[in-house]
Amino acid sequence: STAEQEAASVQLAASPSRLRSHPTVIHFNDKLDLSDSTLTQPHTVNVFDFDQTLFRSPLPNPALWDPSFIGSLISWNNCGAGWWHTPATLDFGPAAEASAWEGWWNEDLVKDVQRSSKDPGCLTILLTGRNGPVYGDQLLRMIRAKGLDFDLVATKPSTVARFDSAQTGLASKNKETYLKLHTFSTKHDFLYHVLFEFPSIQHMHVWDDRAGQIAKFRQAGQEWLDKKMLQTFEVTIVQIPHRYMDSKREMDLVTAMVQSHNRQVELEANGGALLVAGTGPMPEIRPELVGNGLWGPFETYVPQRRARIELGQVVQYTGVLFSESVHLFLRDGLEGRLPQDIGIRPPPSLQRQDLSSWVVSDDMHVSLCRGGSPAEHLRSIGGLGASVLVDIEAAGEFEERIWALKVKEVEALDTKDEVIIVGPRGDVFTNMESFIAEYREPSNMDKKGYGVGSEFRGHVILHRAGTPHILMAYDRFKGMRPSESCRIIHWKPLEASKRIILVGTIGQKKLWGIKARNFGRMAVAPRAEVSIANVIKQCASSINVILSGRQIGSTIAAVEKQMAHQSIANKAANKDLIEAIVGIVIARMLEASD
Numbered sequence: 352s353t354a355e356q357e358a359a360s361v362q363l364a365a366s367p368s369r370l371r372s373h374p375t376v377i378h379f380n381d382k383l384d385l386s387d388s389t390l391t392q393p394h395t396v397n398v399f400d401f402d403q404t405l406f407r408s409p410l411p412n413p414a415l416w417d418p419s420f421i422g423s424l425i426s427w428n429n430c431g432a433g434w435w436h437t438p439a440t441l442d443f444g445p446a447a448e449a450s451a452w453e454g455w456w457n458e459d460l461v462k463d464v465q466r467s468s469k470d471p472g473c474l475t476i477l478l479t480g481r482n483g484p485v486y487g488d489q490l491l492r493m494i495r496a497k498g499l500d501f502d503l504v505a506t507k508p509s510t511v512a513r514f515d516s517a518q519t520g521l522a523s524k525n526k527e528t529y530l531k532l533h534t535f536s537t538k539h540d541f542l543y544h545v546l547f548e549f550p551s552i553q554h555m556h557v558w559d560d561r562a563g564q565i566a567k568f569r570q571a572g573q574e575w576l577d578k579k580m581l582q583t584f585e586v587t588i589v590q591i592p593h594r595y596m597d598s599k600r601e602m603d604l605v606t607a608m609v610q611s612h613n614r615q616v617e618l619e620a621n622g623g624a625l626l627v628a629g630t631g632p633m634p635e636i637r638p639e640l641v642g643n644g645l646w647g648p649f650e651t652y653v654p655q656r657r658a659r660i661e662l663g664q665v666v667q668y669t670g671v672l673f674s675e676s677v678h679l680f681l682r683d684g685l686e687g688r689l690p691q692d693i694g695i696r697p698p699p700s701l702q703r704q705d706l707s708s709w710v711v712s713d714d715m716h717v718s719l720c721r722g723g724s725p726a727e728h729l730r731s732i733g734g735l736g737a738s739v740l741v742d743i744e745a746a747g748e749f750e751e752r753i754w755a756l757k758v759k760e761v762e763a764l765d766t767k768d769e770v771i772i773v774g775p776r777g778d779v780f781t782n783m784e785s786f787i788a789e790y791r792e793p794s795n796m797d798k799k800g801y802g803v804g805s806e807f808r809g810h811v812i813l814h815r816a817g818t819p820h821i822l823m824a825y826d827r828f829k830g831m832r833p834s835e836s837c838r839i840i841h842w843k844p845l846e847a848s849k850r851i852i853l854v855g856t857i858g859q860k861k862l863w864g865i866k867a868r869n870f871g872r873m874a875v876a877p878r879a880e881v882s883i884a885n886v887i888k889q890c891a892s893s894i895n896v897i898l899s900g901r902q903i904g905s906t907i908a909a910v911e912k913q914m915a916h917q918s919i920a921n922k923a924a925n926k927d928l929i930e931a932i933v934g935i936v937i938a939r940m941l942e943a944s945d
Contacts, residue, residue: 417864480534509631665864676777739809
């Protein structure tokens with residue numbers, strides 16, 4: 352067959368040592384030079400991703416930063432060079448390095464790497480999207496400290512490359528134009544080279560964590576199977592909990608990134624060159640792959656002048672805040688450490704499931720208004736600092752991927768009614784009378800200032816329609832996010848013998864984020880109320896379509912453009928209109944790709 356003839360011609364041209372000079376390769380094991388005919392020809396290649404697969408690489412901590420600022424941090428070339436082009440994001444200090452980064456590795460996968468590297472019939476590869484010139488030495492130091500013996504370590508040599516019309520067949524009117532080189536294209540091309548140079552390989556196993564990458568790997572695997580380049584192909588999805596840097600270290604790191612960014616702003620304002628991080632050479636396309644489309648469709652990038660970043664406290668929500676002691680009480684219920692009659696447990700549909708990999712909320716609260724409350728609403732809920740009693744009514748879940756506790760304000764309660772009241776210090780009272788007697792004095796405030804006045808003047812009133820609730824946990828690995836707790840509509844009453852009442856305080860949650868100029872004064876940037884990305888993912892999922900990160904990004908841009916054209920603001924009240932626009936944009940995109 353034609354496929355077999357192609358494979359035969361590749362075998363004749365195979366030369367594994369050529370991989371030594373491949374631009375992605377930063378480590379080449381000398382044993383791969385197969386001039387010694389006594390060496391075993393590999394039959395299997397095991398390919399391991401690094402970030403959040405083999406290693407628990409930290410992302411910006413959502414407990415520190417406003418979500419929109421996190422988006423700016425992790426975006427390439429946005430805040431300085433960006434999180435993924437800043438070496439210090441893998442620098443956790445001398446103690447971590449001295450311990451060979453103990454606690455940061457996925458130890459289960461480390462064992463798989465070790466087994467693979469000891470098997471003479473296996474080729475063991477670390478293949479990461481990290482930029483080689485930025486992280487290469489650091490990665491090699493880390494894997495050597497861990498004692499991992501890879502045959503090949505391959506990185507991403509270029510994030511963007513200078514536009515070359517001769518190579519792309521495209522034209523550009525702008526002199527300073529770059530082409531974005533996407534991570535999967537780099538990996539796909541490299542693995543083709545591996546199969547060309549090791550025609551003895553018949554089996555490939557890939558470990559990765561990102562759903563978009565995994566879907567593309569499966570498509571690539573089918574290509575190789577169809578071309579008879581492999582007999583078997585397997586992908587393992589890796590799911591490990593996030594770990595974050597030390598908070599102070601991360602604050603210092605991000606502050607330094609912002610300062611570097613602002614120095615670049617000043618440089619550009621004075622006529623200096625625009626910063627383009629990760630610039631490298633265009634990939635050379637191997638003759639066997641010409642016309643394969645591995646690197647297309649090409650996406651161009653024209654650098655623009657940067658805007659100055661000023662950090663400030665951004666209000667995330669106004670609501671009922673609880674002390675850490677109350678949080679611990681709720682977590683004890685979630686983990687089954689409370690008496691059976693208290694009944695703080697997941698809904699019945701989740702009680703027999705293994706929820707150990709779910710993310711437990713570290714910010715249990717009742718959100719009453721996104722962002723800062725308007726003055727009228729703030730007055731209606733009693734004002735900041737007002738004490739409020741919250742009655743837990745029921746537990747609910749959505750698609751068995753997220754669950755929460757439904758709550759309401761305690762409107763009437765006899766001081767001698769038998770209840771369970773959890774005070775700010777986490778102490779439990781069986782009636783209101785004993786609780787008030789304990790907390791009436793200011794000296795009995797919680798150490799963070801959660802006190803209780805003689806009157807509970809706070810109220811649970813939502814600024815917009817919805818159900819007041821406390822998010823408990825969600826399944827991140829199935830694409831769920833905390834904001835989607837608002838989609839829970841089915842609730843089951845708690846199986847508790849007594850009412851459970853929590854004592855909270857009306858307050859605001861603030862995180863560090865970007866301030867925007869408004870008529871010459873610093874003001875918090877307006878916040879989007881609808882996550883367009885989530886709407887796109889939900890729409891695509893409903894029609895069984897998997898979108899890549901790049902497709903989601905371009906879809907967001909198209910939706911925002913259409914919203915601007917129709918003067919539709921990103922407000923919760925316009926969610927139906929936004930969903931309709933998303934549906935139209937995705938339909939057009941699919942038609943264009945047919």
